[in-house]
Ligand code: MTE
C-alpha cells in the first residue's frame with residue numbers, strides 16, 4: 001500500500017497524550033493519593049564500601065509519626081533482585097558496596113517525618129577498602145570485589161585474523177578513548193507506591209519503562225505470586241533507559257515497607273538521591289585499532305572495550321553485548337577482533353541510557369575511522385562510502401544484511417545538505433568553524449542478547465459504542481508510543497483516532513511483553529496490535545460490506561468510514577451491527593521476533609533481526625581562546641523504515657541530538673574517592689533549549705518487511721553518532737584530536753595547546 005492510501009500511518013498525527021500533559025492533568029507517580037498512605041525514605045550508605053555492623057533507630061523513635069525501620073530482615077521473599085544476574089540484594093545484609101546505596105528505609109506518616117527519621121537512623125559500620133577505577137580493577141593483584149577477577153561479563157567477537165591482518169596493512173591507526181557517565185535527568189524522579197489490598201494482594205504504581213521487571217522484582221521480594229501483584233505504570237515523566245532497571249528496586253522497597261506496615265507506602269526520590277543512587281550511562285575505556293590497504297579498503301579492526309559497571313551488574317551484560325556487537329562500526333571488514341568486559345567498581349551501578357552501550361564505543365570507533373581517513377589522505381566521507389555496509393554485506397558478527405539498509409543514502413543526504421564539499425575550516429577572530437562527520441547503525445530490539453524477551457502481547461477490545469481499548473505491555477515515557485500504537489490500531493481497524501484508547505500498562509491485563517527498551521516498542525507492540533486486529537478487521541470489513549450491499553465488489557475504507565458508490569457507514573455504525581450479529585469483538589495478539597543465530601561461544605551469527613541507521617554532520621565553532629564549543633547545526637539523516645509519525649520522528653531526532661550533544665560537551669559527573677561531588681542540576685551541566693543547534697533532519701524510509709507497516713525503530717539512533725561528529729568537527733576546525741568525552745572547554749584548550 002502506498003502512503004497516500006493510509007489514513008493515519010505516515011501522518012503527523014497529534015500526540016494523543018499532549019493535551020493532558022500540557023494542561024497539567026496527567027497524573028504522575030507522586031500525584032496519586034491513597035487513604036492511609038505513609039511515606040518511606042531511604043537510609044543510605046555513607047561511604048563507598050562498608051561492613052554493616054548494626055542499624056539502630058533509637059533516636060528516630062522520638063519523631064512524631066515515625067512507624068519504624070525496614071531492613072533486609074523484613075524481606076519475606078528472597079533477597080536478590082532478579083535483573084540479568086542476581087548479585088544485587090534488595091537490601092544489603094553484611095556489606096554495602098557503593099556510596100548512597102539504600103541500606104534501610106524509614107517509614108512514617110508524613111514525608112517530613114520520614115526524612116527526619118531516616119537522618120536519625122544510625123548505621124554502625126566498618127569501612128572497607130574500595131575500588132573506583134575499572135582499569136585498576138582488572139589488574140592482576142587488584143582488590144577483588146566481584147568473583148575472582150572483578151569481571152561481571154565479557155564477550156569476544158572474532159572474524160578472520162585481525163591481529164595478523166593489521167600487521168599487513170599499509171595504514172594503521174590506534175587510539176585510546178574514554179567517556180564519562182551520563183545522567184538521565186528525566187524530569188520525574190524515581191517514584192513508586194505500593195498498596196496492600198484487602199484480599200492480601202498488592203497493587204504497585206510505578207514510574208517505569210518496564211512494568212514486568214517491576215512485577216518480577218516485587219514478586220521475588222514479597223514472596224507473592226505474579227497473579228497477586230498488579231503493576232500499574234503511572235504516567236512517566238521521561239525514562240531514557242533510567243527507568244529500565246531501577247524502578248523495580250524502588251518499587252520493591254515500597255512493597256516491602258507496605259507489607260510490613262499494611263499501609264499504602266509512597267517512595268519518591270528527591271533529585272539528589274536520584275543522581276547518587278540510580279543507574280547511569282557507563283563510563284567507558286576503549287582501545288581501538290583500524291587498518292586499511294593502500295587503496296583505502298578497511299582490512300582489520302581490533303577493539304578492547306571496558307565498561308565501568310559499578311557495584312552491581314544490573315544491565316551491564318546486555319549493555320556490554322550491544323556495544324561489542326557494534327564495535328567495529330557499520331563497515332565491511334574481513335578481520336575483526338573485539339574483546340569487551342564489564343567490570344565491578346565500588347560506585348553507582350550503571351545501566352541503560354539511550355543507545356545502550358553503543359554511543360561509547362561509537363565515539364571511539366567513529367573518531368578513529370576519521371583519523372584513519374586523514375592518515376590515508378582521503379576525504380572522511382569518501383573513505384566511509386568506500387567501506388560502508390550495503391545490502392548483502394556482512395557485519396562483524398557475520399550477519400548478512402539482506403534488506404532495509406539505507407546507510408549509504410543517508411551519508412549522501414547529509415553530505416549534500418551540509419555542502420560537505422566546501423568543508424574547509426573558516427575562522428573569524430578566535431572562532432574557528434568546520435564540519436565533522438559520523439555514521440552509525442543500531443540493532444533494533446534485544447536481538448540475540450535478550451532473545452527470550454523479544455516478544456510482545458496486545459489485547460484489543462471493541463465496545464458496543466465503537467470505542468476501542470487497546471492494552472499493550474510496552475510503555476509511553478515521552479517518546480510517543482501511545483500515539484504511534486494508536487495510529488497502528490486505528491489504521492488496521494479503519495477506526496478513527498478518537499475511537500482508540502491506549503493507556504499506561506497494567507500487568508494484569510497483558511502478557512509479559514518484555515522491557516520498553518532498545519527502540520523495540522513500535523516493532524514489537526505494533527506487530528502484536530496488528531496481529532490482534534487482523535481477525536477483528538476481517539469481521540468488521542465483512543459486516544461493512546454487507547451493510548453497504550457491495551455484492552462482492554470493492555468498497556473503500558478510509559479514516560474511520562467505509563464507502564461504496566454513494567453510500568457510507570462509519571466505524572461505530574459497523575461495530576454496532578457486529579455486536580448485533582454477536583461477533584467476537586475482542587482479540588489477543590502475540591508477536592515473536594524472528595530468530596537470531598548469534599552464538600556467544602564464537603561471537604558469530606545474526607545478532608539482531610534488523611538495523612536502523614543514521615548519519616550526522618556537525619557544524620561546529622570552537623573558540624580557541626576559551627575552548628568553548630558551539631554546535632551551530634546538526635545535519636542528520638535516519639533510516640528507521642517506514643515513518644509511522646513523521647512529526648514525532650522529528651521530535652525524537654531533536655531530543656536525541658541534544659542529549660548526544662550534552663554527553664559530548666557538557667555533562668560531567670565527578671566521582672572522587674567513591675563519592676559523587678555534583679549530584680544536582682546546578683553543578684551537572686545539561687544543554688538547555690538556548691544551547692540547541694539548528695536541526696536539519698532527513699529520512700530515508702528503507703522498508704522492513706516484518707515491521708508494522710514496514711517500520712523499524714527510531715528512539716535511540718539519533719543520539720549515537722552526535723559525539724564523534726562533534727569531535728571530528730573540532731579536529732577539522734582547530735586540529736585538536738580529543739579522545740575523551742565530555743569535551744569541556746578545559747580539555748579542548750589543553751588539546752589546542754598541544755597542537756600549537
Ligand atoms: N524520548 C522521550 N521523550 N523520552 C524517553 O524517555 N527514551 C528513549 C527513546 N526516546 C525516551 C525517548 C529510549 S532510551 C528508548 S529505548 C526509546 O525511546 C524507547 O521507545 P521506543 O521503544 O518506542 O522506540
Ligand code: MOS
Nearest residue numbers: 241353354517518
Ligand atoms: Mo533505552 S536505553 O533502550 O531504554
